[in-house]
Amino acid sequence: MKNIQNFLAQVRSDLGDQWVDQRPETLVRYGEHTLPGQARAPSAVLFPESTAQVVAIVKAANEFGIALYPISTGNNIGLGSRAPARAGQVVVDLGYRMNRIREINEETCYAELEPGVSFQMLRDELRRRGDKLMVSATSGPPHGGIIGNAMDRGAGYGPYFDHFGMTCGMEVVLGNGEVIRTGDGSLDTESLVNWHVSKFSFGPALDGLFAQSNFGIVTRVGVWLMPRPPASRSFHFVFPDDEDLAEIIELCRPMKLSNFVPSLFRIANDLYAMAPDERNPEYLEGSRQSISGTARKALQGKHGLGAWQVSGMFYGASAAAIEPLVARVRGHFERSGKARYIGHDEALDIPALRIAIDSMSGEPSAGELGMLQWRPGSGNSWFLPGTPMVGSQAMELDRLGRAIYEKHGMDYVVMHVASARFARGLHVLVWNKDDAGENARADACYRELTLEFSKRGIGVGRAPADYADLHMEQMMPSLRRACQAIKQALDPNGVISPGKYGIDLPGAK
Amino acid sequence: MKTHFTQTQLAEPQIAEAADILQSCQHFGFCTSGCPTYVLLHDENDGPRGRIDLIKEMLESGGAPSSKTVKHLDRCMSCMSCMGTCAVKVDYMHLIDVGRAHIEKTYRRPLAERLLRSALGFVLPRRNLFKSALSLGRIAARFGRWMPPAVRPLLELLPPPRSSDPADAVGQRNYPAVGVRRWRVALLEGCVQPEIAPHINAATIRMLTRFGCEVVMPEAAGCCGSLNLHMGKQEAARSFARANVAAWLNELDQGGLDAILVNASGCGTTVKDYGHLLKGDPDFEQGAQRVAAIAVDVCEWLMRIGVSAPTTPRRHKVTYHDACSLRNVQKVTQPPRALLLKAGYFVSDVPEAHFCCGSAGTYNMLQPDLARQLGQRKAANLASTHPQIVAAGNIGCITQIGLHSPTPIVHTVELLDWAYGGPAPLALRTVSLEEIAIDKEAHDEAVASSSEQPIHFYPGNTSKDMGVW
Numbered sequence: 016m017k018n019i020q021n022f023l024a025q026v027r028s029d030l031g032d033q034w035v036d037q038r039p040e041t042l043v044r045y046g047e048h049t050l051p052g053q054a055r056a057p058s059a060v061l062f063p064e065s066t067a068q069v070v071a072i073v074k075a076a077n078e079f080g081i082a083l084y085p086i087s088t089g090n091n092i093g094l095g096s097r098a099p100a101r102a103g104q105v106v107v108d109l110g111y112r113m114n115r116i117r118e119i120n121e122e123t124c125y126a127e128l129e130p131g132v133s134f135q136m137l138r139d140e141l142r143r144r145g146d147k148l149m150v151s152a153t154s155g156p157p158h159g160g161i162i163g164n165a166m167d168r169g170a171g172y173g174p175y176f177d178h179f180g181m182t183c184g185m186e187v188v189l190g191n192g193e194v195i196r197t198g199d200g201s202l203d204t205e206s207l208v209n210w211h212v213s214k215f216s217f218g219p220a221l222d223g224l225f226a227q228s229n230f231g232i233v234t235r236v237g238v239w240l241m242p243r244p245p246a247s248r249s250f251h252f253v254f255p256d257d258e259d260l261a262e263i264i265e266l267c268r269p270m271k272l273s274n275f276v277p278s279l280f281r282i283a284n285d286l287y288a289m290a291p292d293e294r295n296p297e298y299l300e301g302s303r304q305s306i307s308g309t310a311r312k313a314l315q316g317k318h319g320l321g322a323w324q325v326s327g328m329f330y331g332a333s334a335a336a337i338e339p340l341v342a343r344v345r346g347h348f349e350r351s352g353k354a355r356y357i358g359h360d361e362a363l364d365i366p367a368l369r370i371a372i373d374s375m376s377g378e379p380s381a382g383e384l385g386m387l388q389w390r391p392g393s394g395n396s397w398f399l400p401g402t403p404m405v406g407s408q409a410m411e412l413d414r415l416g417r418a419i420y421e422k423h424g425m426d427y428v429v430m431h432v433a434s435a436r437f438a439r440g441l442h443v444l445v446w447n448k449d450d451a452g453e454n455a456r457a458d459a460c461y462r463e464l465t466l467e468f469s470k471r472g473i474g475v476g477r478a479p480a481d482y483a484d485l486h487m488e489q490m491m492p493s494l495r496r497a498c499q500a501i502k503q504a505l506d507p508n509g510v511i512s513p514g515k516y517g518i519d520l521p522g523a524k
Numbered sequence: 525m526k527t528h529f530t531q532t533q534l535a536e537p538q539i540a541e542a543a544d545i546l547q548s549c550q551h552f553g554f555c556t557s558g559c560p561t562y563v564l565l566h567d568e569n570d571g572p573r574g575r576i577d578l579i580k581e582m583l584e585s586g587g588a589p590s591s592k593t594v595k596h597l598d599r600c601m602s603c604m605s606c607m608g609t610c611a612v613k614v615d616y617m618h619l620i621d622v623g624r625a626h627i628e629k630t631y632r633r634p635l636a637e638r639l640l641r642s643a644l645g646f647v648l649p650r651r652n653l654f655k656s657a658l659s660l661g662r663i664a665a666r667f668g669r670w671m672p673p674a675v676r677p678l679l680e681l682l683p684p685p686r687s688s689d690p691a692d693a694v695g696q697r698n699y700p701a702v703g704v705r706r707w708r709v710a711l712l713e714g715c716v717q718p719e720i721a722p723h724i725n726a727a728t729i730r731m732l733t734r735f736g737c738e739v740v741m742p743e744a745a746g747c748c749g750s751l752n753l754h755m756g757k758q759e760a761a762r763s764f765a766r767a768n769v770a771a772w773l774n775e776l777d778q779g780g781l782d783a784i785l786v787n788a789s790g791c792g793t794t795v796k797d798y799g800h801l802l803k804g805d806p807d808f809e810q811g812a813q814r815v816a817a818i819a820v821d822v823c824e825w826l827m828r829i830g831v832s833a834p835t836t837p838r839r840h841k842v843t844y845h846d847a848c849s850l851r852n853v854q855k856v857t858q859p860p861r862a863l864l865l866k867a868g869y870f871v872s873d874v875p876e877a878h879f880c881c882g883s884a885g886t887y888n889m890l891q892p893d894l895a896r897q898l899g900q901r902k903a904a905n906l907a908s909t910h911p912q913i914v915a916a917g918n919i920g921c922i923t924q925i926g927l928h929s930p931t932p933i934v935h936t937v938e939l940l941d942w943a944y945g946g947p948a949p950l951a952l953r954t955v956s957l958e959e960i961a962i963d964k965e966a967h968d969e970a971v972a973s974s975s976e977q978p979i980h981f982y983p984g985n986t987s988k989d990m991g992v993w
Contacts (some may be wrong), residue, residue, distance in 0.1 A: 047551060062566070091772055111566055133557070139875035147990050154611060158557030198553040242990030295546075332993040384554065384611035390613070393525070393550035439623055449526055451910060 019058055021107070022079040026061055026480070031070040031309065034062040034112075045106050048096035049395040049448070050481040051458035055102040057084060064196060066186060066234040072107055073232070074192045076510040083107050084512050085232045087130035087163030088114065090156065093443075094167070095396040095480025098512035102228075116140055122239045124148055125211045130162045132234065134379035137161060140294040141240070148240040149377030151175040152439070157379035162236050166226050166479060170439070172432065173328065174277045175241045179226050184210040186227055186235035186287070190506020194322035195231075197222045200202045206294070211237025221398060230497075230505045236447035241377070244330035248337045249372045251362050252345055253321040253356040255464070257284075259411050261406035262351050263325055264431075268404040270327075270437035276344065278328040278375045280433040283314050287443065288324050289432040291307045291385030296391050296427060303453065305421040320365065326362075326371035376384065386428065392447025394457055397456065399477045401439045402431070409438065415467060416442060423460035438474060465489070480515070487517025498519070525549045525576075528584050531786040537804060538622050539583060545619040546580050548612055549573070555606035560879050560898055561599050571594040572606035572616055588630040597623055601849035601884035601893060602754055608878065618800065619852065624756030633887070640674050644886050645757050649715045649747030649764060658682070658719060677892035681923060683720040691947050692723035699729050699739040706736035707782040707829065710775055711822075712768070712795060714788050715747035717919045718742070723950045724919065727941035728787045728822055733833055734749045734944060739781070744771035748791040755886050765794075765801050776814065784815060787822040787937055789850035789918040790885055795819045796854065821850060822937055823917060827859040833932045834943035837868025839959045842939065843911035843926065844871050845902070847918035848880040860917055867943035870960060874910045876901070884921035895924070903929035912957050915939055 027035050037059045046056030061068050063132025071087075076083050088110025099106055119140065120345040126137060126497035134150055135157035135339075141148045151171035153164055157475075165178040175181050184198040195201065198216040199209035214220070227230050254263060263282055270276045286306070293314060304498050315321055327344070329338040348354040351420065362368035370382040387395055409431070420427040428443035441463070446457040461482060465475070469489045478486050487495060499521040501511065509520040527546050533539045537718070555572035560761055562571030569578060569592075578596055582589040589597075597620070606616055647653045665679045686692070694713075701707075709732060717724060732739050749764035775781050786792035795799070796819045799871045802812035820828070842864055850856050864871050882888055882898030906914055906929055914933040916922055925933050938949035947953075 036566075038568070040574065044553070046573070047553075049552065089557070092552060092554075096553070121990070138876075139873075140876075142873060143875055156554055158609065159552070193778065244993050246993075274852075330993070336993075381609055381611070384609075385613075387550070387552065388612040391548070391550075392553065395552075435675070474589075477916075493553045 019081060019105075020167065020408065022075050023059060025075040025079070026072055029075070030061065030068055038064070045391040046099075046310065046468075047101070048098045048480070049093055049393055050095060050479050051394065051396070051448070051454050052064060052460075052481045054099075054175065055098040057099050057106040058103045059107045060108055062108050062111045062227050066188065069107070069109070069188050069232055069234055070192055070194060073190065075189055076105070077192060077508045079188075081105055081510065082513050083510050084515070085109055087160040087166075088133055088165055089159035092155065093161070093397045093479060096479070098480065100480060100483070100512050104512065106225065107232070107487065109234070110163075110231070119144065119148075119233070119240075120211070123212050124268075126238050126240055127211060128161055128236055128238055130160060131134065132161055132317045133158045134161060134187060138377070149173070149243045149245055151173075151176075151181065151241065152377055152379040154375050154383045155376065156384055157380040159379070160280070161238060162233060165238070166233055169477070170432065172279050172281055173241065173377065174330070175239065176279050176432075176434075181239045182216055182222065182235040182236050183212065183239055185222060185225065187233050189231045190508065190511045191501075193374065195221070202225050203364055224501065224505075229515040229517055229518050231499060232511060236341060238457060243377070244332075244339060246333045246468045247328055247330045247376050248330040248334055248341060248359045248369075249326060249362055250341050251357040251368050252325040252348050253319075253357060254323040254325070254353050254355075255321045256353070257322045257413070257417075259323055259351075259353055259409070261321055261410040262353070262430075263406075264350065264402075264404055264409045265406040266348055267325070267433045268435065270347065271404070271433065275340075276327045277330060281324075281326040281374075282431040282433060282438070283321060283324045283326070283367065283369050283371075284427070284429050285322050285324075286426055286428040287386070287388070287414070287441075288319050288320055289304055289314050290389035290428055290443075290445075291370070291383050292318075292366055295390050296406045298426075304424045305333045306426050306434075307397070307460070319365070320367060321482060323355075324371075325368060326368060326375075328372070328375040349502065355515040386443060387445055389426065389428065390445045390447060392449060392453075394444070394446040394448040394454060396444045396457065396461055396479045396481075397477070398444065398461055398464050399439060399440035399475045400442070400473045401437050401476060402473070404433060404436055404438055412440070412471070413466070416440070416464060419467060420460060421455040421462050423463070425457060425460050439479070483515065525551060525580070527580060532585075533586065536598065538625070542579070542583055542619055542622045545615045546576065549614045550612055551860045552611055554609045554611050558605040558878050559728065560601065560603065560605065561894065563879075564894065564897055565599075567596075567708075570599055572614075575623075576614070576616070576619065578620060579862045581742075582780075583626060584621065588632070591628060592948070594627055594631055594633075597627065599894060601848070601880050601882075601887050603884060604852035605878045607964055608852050621753060621756075621758075621974050624754065625758045626756075628756030628758075636672070636674055641755055641890070644889065645755055645760060648751050648886075649749075651719060651746070651917060654716060661797070663686045663897070665864035675773055677895075678889050680927065682890060683923065686720070687950050688945075689722055692731065692950060694718065694722050694725045694741075694894065697741050697743060699733050701736050702733045704736060705738050705887060708740065708780055709740045709785050709825070710740050710745070710772055710781055712745065712748060712784065712786045712788070713741050714793055714919070715751075716790060717788055721919055721922070721935075724938060725937045727935065727938040727946060727949070728785075730946050731891060731941050731944065732822075733935055735826070735829055737829070738916045740781075741776055742771040742775055744774075748786075749795045750790055750794040751885055753794060753801070760799060764803070765798050765812065766805075766808050768795070769802065769815050770797060771807055772815050773811045781803045781818060783825055784819045785822050785825050786819060787917070788920070788921055788934065789821060789847040789854060789856075792821050793849040793853045819853060821856050821917065822858040823863055824856050826940070827862055831863065831866065831940075835945045836943055838939065838943045839868055839961070840870070840957055841910065841912045841929075841960055842869040842871050842915050843874055843906055843909045843913075843935070844916055845874055845881065845916040845933075846877050846904065847916055847921045848884070850917050851877065856917075860915070863937065863940055864936065866916065867940050869878065869913075869939065869943075872911065874902070874909060876921045879905075881921050881924045882923035883918070884946075885894075886891070888924055896928075899924050900930035906931060913939065913961075914954065962965050
């Protein structure tokens, strides 16, 4: 008790009284989330304004033995929202005041950002400067945080989809209070030239240590921006049957191996495509089972869509220049006999496909959010494994996942996002948290998915906060020990988000 | 979200409606990121999610709310930015009005506040009273320092005296179409607008008649009711709405009407929602629906009927400010831009387009501090786009932004009128505006930079493409 009071007194003098928030409403709100477990309220929320203030907070945390939980901005929906890894940690809200776009370089096309910059803010600024550069948008809403997403290895759908990969050089405050710059930023000088243009720097690339970890607090990042092409045209294919997935994967793979198609392929199942605009009609009538095949077919008919919708995009000098490329893709997909082509202009008027178009053209959109009400209620989580780009393997995992969802009475909402060798499977779980039974089933569903996929050699790429320990338990013991050792080295007092991603100091519990 | 209303409470239609809306909220919080008051204050009770909880608490208890609750609910601008980012489409618009009505019925405000709110709700909608108030206000403004603090924000908002140019006046109730009459439309004159900015209606009428519309403005149609509605004075709002519905139904049934046009987006939102406002009124429910069904913003209408190429395309840089009511509620964003572009203007958007300018009806009078912060923020965002002119579709925005931005701000329809043969907009007559040549624009944009962020740019490179495609 005494320690937290002393800590808060110290940070009040470092930050100013008004930037230390212990109001009950604040603590309750920050503790809320959409996962099955209980809320986890912090003991305070701090709003630093600069790297120097973050350092002061970290030093105070070390001195008084306080656990911090840094967040950036946005909702982090389905992954834990703003709630700390453990109740009582002190949330350090970087997003509210550290939200400057520090630099936009229009020659080498990058932006230097603070954690509070959202997709919308950057989009607005780029538009104000003549719309020459693009943001790479996610499925999440426009107010989401660019750095937060990149540091959790989130992704977009266009050529710059690898958001962490598209960062180049960061500034990090370590758990011991020291500040480092990674990559070419590590030169001991204030006038840095290659910090945000080169990833080929001397020595070990430490950047990766700070993605999906609790080893440091990232306070500044360089992000590469794609030039906006004069024209972009999408293409879409609708497939009628669940079992078509195997063939879809086989068709997509060669197009990505050669990078003939520069975007990723979005392969959305019927529910993923239509849930933003619909509610489960059977659920609304009282059913607590997975939606029936008949109802799915009816929805497909209503929207003119199928069991799978495949979307991709070309970028080029003009629509005419792109046309032959689309024709090539069309010929390739239509060989299957099952693909029904939908062109760019028609797709603009189909909401599910419009979302795909926006996401690949750098337009942050709230379009997908509606799927949170597919089953009205405040429960949402994401299961995020992936499959090699091999049709038979993808099909096997699809059958497995579908069966597990059905066993727990959940609706199988999934989108595979395919690159050359691998497709991320975005599996959505939505349910009514106020229904204790359904809440428990949603939890059990996630856990069984994890265990069954793990048995088949498949791990996840990103996880909701509540399941970090579950996933860490699936890791090899030597890797767990290595994480703990790194934690010990960079954060010897364990002040940064202990427990996040299942990482703690050795011997802690 | 679970609610706990008694059966007795739910028997009341407004409570039943509120209960439904409350149940739909899932606390996700997407609404907070876009809420101007949450962004400014970062108080969980000053965002839609928090306000929803406060309304729930207040309505469930049934009694008077605490002053804290009232404070937080009063700070809501009804800008509806939240409704654009809500994942589940909570009908916040109607919920906050139920909340306000409950406060008005059960909460006893301090005397000064009550007087001010009553005065605003009574005087502003009545043209003759408002006219007298303006005159009084201009006298009082000379003694600004001695005026009570609550009154000072009102004095700041006093408009300059009206133009004496006959082209800026509206003298008739009926304007025939120029040439062949293709449509017959009613125009909502408004309450405040004809007194402080009659030139907007004058320009509107010219645009409409020019393109084949006969324009009628029945005398019995007056204030739309928004001002009272947003202060929780539901009965007053409904009585204004009834008067308008009766006047327009008369026109509908006599001469016929193709549309009811509104050129103040705050009013347009309310008129389009008359079906909801007068629901359950046995005499007016159906009429209200008929009227609401043909209510459109003037830009929507002009897009619908189609306008020809402009007689004098105007080559000026215009930054278009989306009034929150037009953008977030009516969702009319393309028509004004498309019309301005067709009229020859170069149109830019503003960063933070979802942010209200702070006008929000009587908000800038009742919440002057927040309104000022928002106005200044909007002005800075506008300035960052280097406009020659700012255009907006709402008199409130024009007044509010005019206080904080040095760039002349006009109504969209004035700019259109100017390109189609009408006089220069009032605010531009004393300003000298350079015409932008088409290839100069890109160049101007490239070299003009007063922003603090370093931009590395070779002045010679004006091509839009950063790469080779």
